[in-house]
Amino acid sequence: DSGVTQTPKHLITATGQRVTLRCSPRSGDLSVYWYQQSLDQGLQFLIQYYNGEERAKGNILERFSAQQFPDLHSELNLSSLELGDSALYFCASSAGQTIYNEQFFGPGTRLTVL
């Protein structure tokens, strides 16, 4: 158990809908990262937040947005969902602000778009 929690574990929704994935980092970690893992594209880095501020941005679509709240939990919002958005979404956390720090991954949220 990494100490990172993600909810929900599974999410099934329809195309065009909007969903919110939630992540609570390990106690004391200030950075939160979001990743998408799909069968055809593998693991992709989406975005990093450090202490509430966006720190690094990867291959995040404009339909996706994220934020980190004062209590350090983070939410990833996915809108206008398409079939291709079906994937495992992982959250990770680390103590520091640099991306090179050891990251601890959560168990993931499996999103299925029908």
Add this chain to the structure above:
Amino acid sequence: EDQVTQSPEALRLQEGESSSLNCSYTVSGLRGLFWYRQDPGKGPEFLFTLYSAGEEKEKERLKATLTKKESFLHITAPKPEDSATYLCAVFSYQFYFGTGTSLTVIP
């Protein structure tokens, strides 16, 4: 084009049979190379970060090395519990992940 290629895609080893996994990359301005282990249905587990050519890091039966164009993950005397997918990623101004090597260690 910046990319990361891992080989082999799959590897089957007998318990105790040492081997190496390869991660080759073509990115400019490498700032770090990462190795992760991922068990089925679980999130990746961080193993190592390497920053410059010539650097080596070890953890139990695993040793990671880095050159200017590739990294190797050496597994010495593997055990069945080492079975997993091993992912490599490089960070320059973007994160680039390989597709992984699926390792199976047979008792």
